[in-house]
Amino acid sequence: MNNSERIISFPHIGNYYVAIEFLIKNTLNMKSLTPPPITKKTLELGSKYSPDFVCVPFKYNLGNYIEALEKGANFLVQAGGGCRFGYYGEIQEQILRDLGYKFDFISILNTDDLNPLSVYGVFKSVNPSINFRKFVYYFELTLKMVGVIDKIEKYIRENIGFEVKDGSFEKLQKEFLKDLKKIKNFRELNAVHKKYNILFNEIKTNKPENPIRVGIVGELYTIMEPFSNYFIEKELAKKGMEVTRFITVTYLFRSHPKTKDLIKMAGKYLKYAIGADGTDSVARTKELAEAGYDGIIHVKPFGCTPEVNAMPMLQNISNDYKIPVLYFSFDSQTSETGIKTRLEAFNDMILMKREKEKCKKVI
Ligand code: SF4
Structure with a gap:
């Protein structure tokens, strides 16, 4: 399969899908497909095809993959990580192949040392024509975007329980994520951060x-x-x-x-x-x-x-x-x-x- 035909997908974890999509789009030059939001059906699908003994993140991830493959994804990414999660990718890949899906699979962050070089190595193996300088730029920008998501969500966690008008934080959070998806560079990211810092602070609370x-x-x-x-x-x-x-x-x-x-x-x-x-x-x-x-x-x-x-x-x-x-x-x-x-x-x-x-x- 050549890169222009690849549609890359990955499991959900909170709102970080915005940053993952951004990194894929700007570095790998491949289409990305975020799995549908997690529902009970996702968990049911994942559980149905998972071994009984695995912990539930395995099942959620597997459910995400199946839903993404059904929507047309053909290249799956697993993050890997400490504990037995580090071995889950291979098992999930095998289960999906046994189910008859055709796809490529890669474990992208199977390292404790997240640095531009280690991730660049993995990305380069996916797309050999990737440009190093461009990659480093967007990798750093993605990490900064993740930082912005985390800062805003920290403020939400600390204050949403005291909002005067029900739903005001959630509504603004949706707008924030929508704006975040549109950014192209550090300047725009900083502007979005600043704008939403002000807007979230303006929400009336009775803490x-x-x-x-x-x-x-x-x-x-x-x-x-x-x-x-x-x-x-x-x-x-x-x-x-x-x-x-x-x-x-x-x-x-x-x-x-x-x-x-x-x-x-x-x-x-x-x-x-x-x-x-x-x-x-x-x-x-x-x-x-x-x-x-x-x-x-x-x-x-x-x-x-x-x-x-x-x-x-x-x-x-x-x-x-x-x-x-x-x-x-x-x-x-x-x-x-x-x-x-x-x-x-x-x-x-x-x-x-x-x-x-x-x-x-x-x-
Ligand atoms: S830390 Fe390890 S055992 Fe615990 S849920 Fe995650 S993968 Fe499973």
Whole structure:
């Protein structure tokens, strides 16, 4: 297949599809096809053809691929990564071939060291005529775009729970993503960032001085793909909570502490690295507990070993700092009602704890 016939597609993860599309379009000179937004059908398709034992990100990705192939994609990209996710690409490729699809497949970021040169090597193998200077320019621009998405979404997480008019943040976020898709260079990206910084700040909120603050820790895919965590940030916002999370693409590739530093941050709770994001979950839970957060939510796919490893330490932190930790384990059968009920109880517990602390101060 020559490059002009290739239609490249990739799995969804949050709103980063805008940046991935941008990078493909401007460096590989190939058509890209973003898979349809994730729905229950995506998960059903992925689960139907996945081995039972795999964790749920595998199933979501596979569902994305099938939907993209059905829409005409013929070149699939897998990101690869730490833990067993690094091996998932090959299995997904085989499953799709067994289903009779014809396509090319590449694992694009199978490195912890995301730098222009390593990614350039992979891109060059896809399109030998790629121009190095142009690639570096758009690669850096893409990383900056990801940074802008992360900054804007951080502001949203911290403030959407207090919007005066329902839906104002979501509406503006859609416009932001639409404008982001149109940018061509750093100047335009900076202008979009500036414009939406102002617009988001202008949205009226009634945030109290001491809002309820909740931190989310856990496995990266489940944290960053809202469909896979049943839109947990949105549910927390509805209860008037400020949400903090560290894991974003910018965090993973630009500001993620070294493992030895995370172990140090985790103090007496951890002596060794426990794989994938588990070490991070422990270190950050301790940090959030020390910062006086009201509660922690731990999210993971069912059977995610690194996060299962982290749970006993999270429980120790919860006991020592008297901070509630709510554990969610998601798979393709998770009940939405169950999630809502547990969040309701979590919220009540935090409110009661606050009330108790207020009474203590008065006495
Ligand atoms: S980190 Fe957890 S969910 Fe992700 S691939 Fe590894 S085991 Fe699966």
